[in-house]
Amino acid sequence: MIQLIATDMDGTLLNSEKALPPQLPALLEELYRRDITFAVASGRSHMMLTSLFGELAEEMIFICDNGACVMQPHEAPVLHSLPKAVLAEILTQCHNLPHVMPVLCGFHHIYCPAGMEDDLMQEIRRYYWDIQELPYDALFQVEEPILKVAVCNKNGPETHTYPLLHQILQERYELLVSGDCWMDVMCKGITKGTAVRHLQEQLGITAAETAVFGDYDNDISMLQCADYSFAMQNAPARVRECARYLAPSNEDNGVVRQICSLLGLHYSALPKA
Structure with a gap:
């Protein structure tokens, strides 16, 4: 039953x-x-x-x-939050990739870079609200514990984003492709x-x-x-x-x-x- x-x-x-x-x-x-x-x-x-x-x-x-x-x-x-060090590493790597934007998911707020391309912002707003848009450097200083980093790549995460972050983070964290444009990073397990x-x-x-x-x-x-x-x-x-x-x-x-x-x-x- x-x-x-x-x-x-x-x-x-x-x-x-x-x-x-x-x-x-x-x-x-x-x-x-x-x-x-x-x-x-x-x-x-x-x-x-x-x-x-x-x-x-x-x-x-x-x-x-x-x-x-x-x-x-x-x-x-x-709640299971990510260490500050891994957040900084993800933000640094995403900043160097074209058409890729990290979304920091806290319990109370969602944080993403200000001045994003319209199509990226439209995609992010399909799944998240109460979004705080910050200058990219300010994302490194967010005080709220972050539960997950959702990485949006309109070209698909499998080709570049996932392999790069997997190479950096290896098996220390959970990396999941969660949609056509999305991959997520969480604590291991x-x-x-x-x-x-x-x-x-x-x-x-x-x-x-x-x-x-x-x-x-x-x-x-x-x-x-x-x-x-x-x-x-x-x-x-x-x-x-x-x-x-x-x-x-x-x-x-x-x-x-x-x-x-x-x-x-x-x-x-x-x-x-």
């Missing part, structure tokens, strides 16, 4: 318009009635996630910043999968009682935590190969449809918000 469901957001629960499924409130009510825990696991910050879910967020579990921030109802958040495993231990839940949904490389560690691991139809082949099952695409409301199938619910009967 499934007791825990964890889902990614972009490319998974959200459609291409970044909208939540209209049936989600009714589905969550049914999950809570059955005492099934529902968690959102995203590379986004908690500010963006809680704002997106509104009142629904009050009783939800959020695995934010790819696991660097975990928030449970009525509990203090669990901090992933969505680590957060899901801790949640399983806390709840006394096994992989056989867990369902997980994802669509990109940063979801693979999470897919490995569940017997019911679903890659979305729209996921790259390398991600689909890491999952046991395939769910309909995010454009076809695949997460909600698949949960209904798992729990014996009628998708068409779920009321829309």
Whole structure:
């Protein structure tokens, strides 16, 4: 019997318009009635996630910043911040790369360089808000603990950004490609999968009682935590190969449809918000 469901957001629960499924409130009510825990696991910050879910967020579990921030109802958040030295190294390297911008993700604020190209800023604002734009040198002096550095490269991170930062940081930190334009740097061992495993231990839940949904490389560690691991139809082949099952695409409301199938619910009967 499934007791825990964890889902990614972009490319998974959200459609291409970044909208939540209209049936989600009714589905969550049914999950809570059955005492099934529902968690959102995203590379986004908690500010963006809680704002997106509104009142629904009050009783939800959020695995934010790819696991660097975990928030449970009525509990203090669990945070994992990067050392100042590694932040300085990442900022120095990114400053020398064309069309590459670092985004420093704190718990309270997001920091990025001022004067960015319009297309880069537009891409960053798709996923982050409460952004503090600072002169590049001032980023080195940010006092707030930084949970994650998200590196935006409109040309794709795999070719230049990821190899360079991996060569510098080697195996000391987690480096994940999290989107077509994005890669993230976190503390070693901090992933969505680590957060899901801790949640399983806390709840006394096994992989056989867990369902997980994802669509990109940063979801693979999470897919490995569940017997019911679903890659979305729209996921790259390398991600689909890491999952046991395939769910309909995010454009076809695949997460909600698949949960209904798992729990014996009628998708068409779920009321829309």
